[in-house]
Amino acid sequence: MSASSTAEAPFVPKTKVGSFTNFVDERVGGSGILREFGRKVFPDHWSFMFGEVALYSFVILLMSGTFLTFFFDPSMAETHYQGSYTPLYNVEMSVAYSSSLNISFDVRGGLFMRQVHHWAALLFVASLGVHMLRVFFTGAFRKPREMNWVVGGVLLILAMAAGFTGYSLPDDLLSGNGLRIIDGVIKSIPVIGTYTSFFLFGGEFPGTAIIGRLYVLHILLVPALILLMIVIHLFMVVVHKHTQYPGPGRNDGNVVGYPLGPVYAAKAGGFFFIVFGVLALMAAAFTINPIWNYGPYDPSPVSAGTQPDWYIGFVDGALRLMPGVINDFHFEWVIFGRTLTLNVLLPALVPAGIIFTVLFMYPWIERWVTKDNREHHVLDRPRNAPTRTAIGVAGFTWYCVMWAAAGSDLIATHFHVSLNDVTYWLRTLFFIGPVIAFIVTKRIALALQRKDREIALHGRETGRIVRLPHGEFIEVHAPLDEYKRYKLVGFESPAPLPAQPNEHGVVTRKEKRRAALSRWFFEDRVAPATPAELEAAHAHGHHEAIAAGEDQKSLSH
């Protein structure tokens, strides 16, 4: 680059603005960066935009959160509320709760900012979740993106941590109840639980330290980690380039789409304001977390309808589903003078542990089963990976059962059913729901694949019924154009990979396990239509169409 520039005459800007921008460009090299990034190609699909939604929500969170820090005081010192909300006037409360009420009622625009912040937090985690579901179901986590999938998982956990620490800050009754549950869960951990709880709360719950500590985590540590992870995540997106859905001219060696500059940059910038607009509209018109309803935290009362924000809901739901005793079997034992309460420990930590372990390990599990070491930049349509799709839906169903259990009381009151029955049904679904979801999803995926194959081979049904001379009725099928057909035939359908001996000629036990898993993954398969099959079917269809046409002619005589 320098060689070519020295060979030519030095660039002399003609205008004032030109000389100013040239001055800057010669020092920071902006045009080089722009040339490189401006030409980055992104494929266009609506499902690719959830990561963007999460990013924009996070930016909105940083901005609205900064506003809130100007007025929020994380002190747990006792005070008597003197603000303008009369139903709490002169009530004893913490300074943190009092300042949250002041933000809501006495700071201009404060309530709006609080609601923007909280709605943005809910949307942040929701869009992260949907983004991860999209990545999972399209197989975008495969090589070379396994590590970025893990970074995404870490981001999800960090987002939940950011949400929970923020939820607890106002020190209202609802969030205090939530903290009490966390305290209970921590205390249920064997041996170290009680010590950890005392360390975290600075003594017995609730103490006078926790709000200040959560505040530091919420505004400093967790957002910094999220920012770091976002940087790593986006860096890897640039390095790996974006994935694309299958289509004519798209393969693992290219990216078909539009360049970032200028259209995409403008679109993305506009999309930020759309997300901001939607959140602002929600914050202006819909209440979120009405802390004035809940009152100051006091360890004695617990309100009906006490739930965490949605992203912690599945843990709360698991706690609600866990029975304390089954017949005469108790889940709480005293061992060596220490209490082991499995009815808190199991539901609080095991389902979440299973979900995140499987989530983090899944790319490697599938890699090991398929022995597939190729790079994949073309996505799978979910139906073309039936077992993976079924595993995903089973996991999602399991999550949703626990999620629903967190609202079991509201399900009971709003559908006029017994709370006990809701709990029994959800307990049943906790075990059989994922199994049913797996079987049904896999069957649907295979059926859709068969339908695709049928359409690829014989064309689309036209609805035109023709009667043949000998009395038979047939429906005329119209062949697909090749762009549509490509989508239906351009995919891989791996066959089970039998156990193979290693370099010593021995089939190891691990390899046998892998082969069994491979059989389980791929034994039900629908192969895509091959060119030969297409050719044969096309000739046949053509024949049929001509025959039908001739018959028609003869009929019309």
Add this chain to the structure above:
Amino acid sequence: MKALSQKRRHPLAAIALLLMGLLLTGGLYAVATTVNQAKASTTSFSASDVEEGGKLFAANCATCHGMGASGTQDGPSLVGVGAAAVDFQVGTGRMPMQMSGPQAQQKPAQFNAEQTKQLSAYVASLGAGPAIPEQNLLDGKGDAANGGELFRVNCAMCHNAAAAGGALTRGKFAPALAGVSPEHIYEAMVTGPQNMPVFSDSNVTPEDKRDIITFLKTIEANGSPGGADLGALGPVSEGLFVWVAGLGVIIAFTIWLTSRTS
């Protein structure tokens, strides 16, 4: 339970039952008279009210509650429940009950104010019990902040902190309190209808009850300062809203944004 049902034909069972019943009614009477001493005598009904109420009772209530309100296996005795209980149950339409179920459902009142008063008079004449509250306790001009604290400590665990109602076991529930009249709120506290406990005057004083009513009426009149309250049901309705409405609108926008080019 099985042991109990097997022994119910024991020769001494009747005597034991009688003794228990006497002790129970005696004890209840003593409690009712001491707790509500100040108010039991404040409301007076005319003799004709009692007489008309008796007729209404025989025609509409005695099927389950028995002649003389002495109770049958389908309904409890109403001796000593007081005028407040009748005014609440009949005034909110819970009684006469439409059908058996986990708890009596609210429905349009079946009797007018005059008839409700007569029924109350009749039942009050059977034995002393909580009376219909004085108007000065229902004016909603007490201390809302104190009422709020009492509400959170005593009521919110079933009725929800924003009085939006909540679930109880086996199909029972605590109803939402918006739109309930001050009389009925007060009467519910002193009589404990359905699964609600009794908050006697020694537990929550009449002034405290007035404060609770003031709190409920204040939050009802205040509305929701932050916009639509989504049922005041807390994080579940908020989560549902962000997933369905928030993400729904955003997905619509993403489809719009990507539809022009492909």
